Amino acid sequence: MEETDVQGQAEKVAVRFEIERPDDYGQYLLHSKAEIVAVLRSLIQRRSLISAYFDQGRSFLLTSLLKLDLEAGELVLDCGREDKVNRLALLAERVLLTTTVDKVKVQFTLGKLSETQSGGLPAFSAALPDKILRLQRREYYRLSTPVTKPVKFVATIRRRDGSALLAEATLLDISGGGIGLMAAPRLAALLQRSDILTDCKMTLPDEGLLVATLCIRNKLDVTTRGGARYVRVGCQFVALPGARMTMLQRYITRVERERKARLSGMA
Structure with a gap:
C-alpha cells in the first residue's frame, strides 16, 4: 500500500x-x-x-x-x-x-x-x-521455558495460620505479562485467586535473577500422559520495573532465537 x-x-x-x-x-x-x-x-x-x-x-x-x-x-x-x-x-x-x-x-x-x-x-x-x-503483553507472545534449562521459582508464602512456607516450583511459560507455574497440588492449594506474592525470585539462565511481585490469576489441573498430576498456576506481574522488563524481554527473545536456530538446523 x-x-x-x-x-x-x-x-x-x-x-x-x-x-x-x-x-x-x-x-x-x-x-x-x-x-x-x-x-x-x-x-x-x-x-x-x-x-x-x-x-x-x-x-x-x-x-x-x-x-x-x-x-x-x-x-x-x-x-x-x-x-x-x-x-x-x-x-x-x-x-x-x-x-x-x-x-x-x-x-x-x-x-x-x-x-x-x-x-x-x-x-x-x-x-x-x-x-x-x-x-510485550501476554497476547503478543508467551514463551514455553526450555526443559533443558528450566527457570526455577522461589517465594515465601504465608499459610492461612500465618506461618511461612518457602515454596519452590518450575516455570512452564513466561511472557511480558506474567508466568505459568507448575505447582504440586499441595502447593497450589495455598495459592488463591487474587493473592499477592511479593519478592518472588526467578533465575533466568544466562541473564540473571528476576525479582517480581505477582498476582494469582487462575489455576488449572493438569494430568500428564504418564498419569502424574500438577496444577498450572497463572500469575500476573505487578508493576514490574522497566529494567527488569528489559531483562525479561531479552531472555524471551534469545531463547526463541535459539529455538528457531535449532529447528532450522534440523530441517
Whole structure:
C-alpha cells in the first residue's frame, strides 16, 4: 500500500498510543539512557520500519532509524517518500514513532525535527528521546521455558495460620505479562485467586535473577500422559520495573532465537 493511501486512512481513524497513557502502561517505560540507546541501536541493526505520527496522529510517514550521535545527543531518521509529507513533519512540534521488534511494541516521542543529510541523502535529525515504551503483553507472545534449562521459582508464602512456607516450583511459560507455574497440588492449594506474592525470585539462565511481585490469576489441573498430576498456576506481574522488563524481554527473545536456530538446523 502506498504511503499516501495509508495516510489518507490514518486521517479518518483516531490513533491511540500506549506511551501517552502512563497510568496504564507506565511499567513498560524505560528511562535509563543506557536502555534507551540499546533499544535505538537494535532498531538500526534490524533496519526496522517505523511509523512516525504527527499532527495529533492524523498524519504520518514511514521511516527508519539511520544512526545515533551520542555526543550531540541526537539521532538521524530517514525521510519519507513524499516531499509534501516531509515538509509537514518538519513543522510539527512533536513526532511519535512506533514499530514492532520480535513481537515487542516500541514507541517513543521526539521533539521538533530538523533537516540534515545522511550518506548524501536528505534526512531528519532530532534530540534523543527521554523515554521509550517497550510493550510485550501476554497476547503478543508467551514463551514455553526450555526443559533443558528450566527457570526455577522461589517465594515465601504465608499459610492461612500465618506461618511461612518457602515454596519452590518450575516455570512452564513466561511472557511480558506474567508466568505459568507448575505447582504440586499441595502447593497450589495455598495459592488463591487474587493473592499477592511479593519478592518472588526467578533465575533466568544466562541473564540473571528476576525479582517480581505477582498476582494469582487462575489455576488449572493438569494430568500428564504418564498419569502424574500438577496444577498450572497463572500469575500476573505487578508493576514490574522497566529494567527488569528489559531483562525479561531479552531472555524471551534469545531463547526463541535459539529455538528457531535449532529447528532450522534440523530441517
